[in-house]
Amino acid sequence: MTEKETKWVALHDLPGKLYADMVKEALENRGIPCIVRSLFGSGGLGVISGAGAVGFRDRIMVPEEYFEEAQQILTDMMDHI
Numbered sequence: 001m002t003e004k005e006t007k008w009v010a011l012h013d014l015p016g017k018l019y020a021d022m023v024k025e026a027l028e029n030r031g032i033p034c035i036v037r038s039l040f041g042s043g044g045l046g047v048i049s050g051a052g053a054v055g056f057r058d059r060i061m062v063p064e065e066y067f068e069e070a071q072q073i074l075t076d077m078m079d080h081i
Helices: 018-028 064-078
Strands: 009-010 035-040 056-063
Touching: 009 064, 018 035, 018 056, 018 064, 056 064
Parallel strands: none
Antiparallel strands: 009 056, 035 056
16 A cells, blocks of 8 residues: 555544654554644643643544554553543
8 A cells, every 4th residue: 555545544632742752652663654743722822831832732643554553552651641
């Protein structure tokens, strides 16, 4: 399957770039391709927290065939947040 034919699906959103970067690194270390997209929600007015600007969320996209494995990795890493 070529990159253009790949169906990308979203994992659960993360509360900022710091978390997204950690999960992205873990996925890449397991050979799972991924893309991080930053999303802006409401509120925050530019307030910065430890994870990034308040109101911003990051979404990790993975090829559909990796979804279950990637979602489990994300859950294992983030279940305490």
